[in-house]
Amino acid sequence: MAITKESLMTLEAYAKIRKTSTAEFIAHRRLRTAHLGEHISIQFEDERTIRRQIQEMLHIEKIFDEEGIQGEIDAYAALVPDGTNWKATLLIEYPDPHERKRELARLIGVEDRVFVEVEGHDRVYAIADEDLDRENDEKTSAVHFVRFEFGKAARAAVRAGAGVKLGCDHTHYPALMTIGPEVLASLAGDLVLAPSPSPSGRGLG
Template identity: 45%
Template sequence: MVELSKDDLFTLEEYSEKRSSFRSGVLDEKKNRGVMVGNHVHLIFENKNTIQYQVQEMLRIEKIFEAKDIQEELDAYNPLIPDGKNLKATMLIEYVDVEIRREELTKLKGIERNVWFKVGDTEKVYGIADEDLEREDDTKTSAVHFMRFEFNETQIAKFKNGSGVVLGIDHNYYDVPPTTLHHDIVNALASDFS
């Protein structure tokens, strides 16, 4: 796995000076790392740069500079970086109105176990959700989930060749057509494979 280490990070002072340009670069990169499936499910695919940005922001906001505290942040965020054979995403269930979101999350229970990729004519790759902790309770799912999609060699090769990559969700309540990924997004995500 390509993990971030303390040596990869800017000091708080360096980050203060470089934040604007670093942030701008990461936000540009993220434009080709997000996919909507229907109107309410947004998957943001993480990589080393997007995670470094999140860590740097956390260190800045919390004014963290002690080595052990920095390592705790790295230990929390490093599992979100793809390892060369998978893609990792933050899945957001988005409803603007808080009351509507609360109602919809009860109807969407289990959705996180039914998100999939299909690459060309290969089998679906279902995401593995929330390995860090359970984000669903007896009545509803969470609005945020962390996903990992494991691909075999054939699927990775076809993904890199741009063989019709589709992202979908099999859920009785959230019945929306799958999303075919634009070639810019496919290319960006393919770079996560080693």
């Protein structure tokens, strides 16, 4: 279901269900999150997570005018996977601020070295931060937006139950993990064999 102004809840309606729906949403988010090593989390997005994000932004910022609502939709809707890919928010997490500053400097480019490996197929490296510049010569950002684009054969393999690994081959953050069956089952639903043509980029900015 496409995210449109008409399909979103009003501020009043969302406020009424916001607290009672939080636990269920957290469970859904957990089902779509993979932890790569100790300090990187990959939160795979879908229509439900992005719809919630938009509703939260409208709630927090008290946005109710049509132009403002459309602006939030335009900012986030491109993060919904479109059938050939997985789209995700990559979080680099170090609780201690001094350690975080040091590690973000060491991990420049890490977002480009994260990959998905479908059993029997080549690695698919993340396409990171389209339309955005989230690092500089001194450090990378703690948050990145990434897209993993799959060919038809790899999509078919995932839907048929092939194993999938998530990894990183950055010099300072080598990591590899197998995506668990429950998370993988959720992610497999994002992939279709013959998707309708649509832009794959994020379109943020």
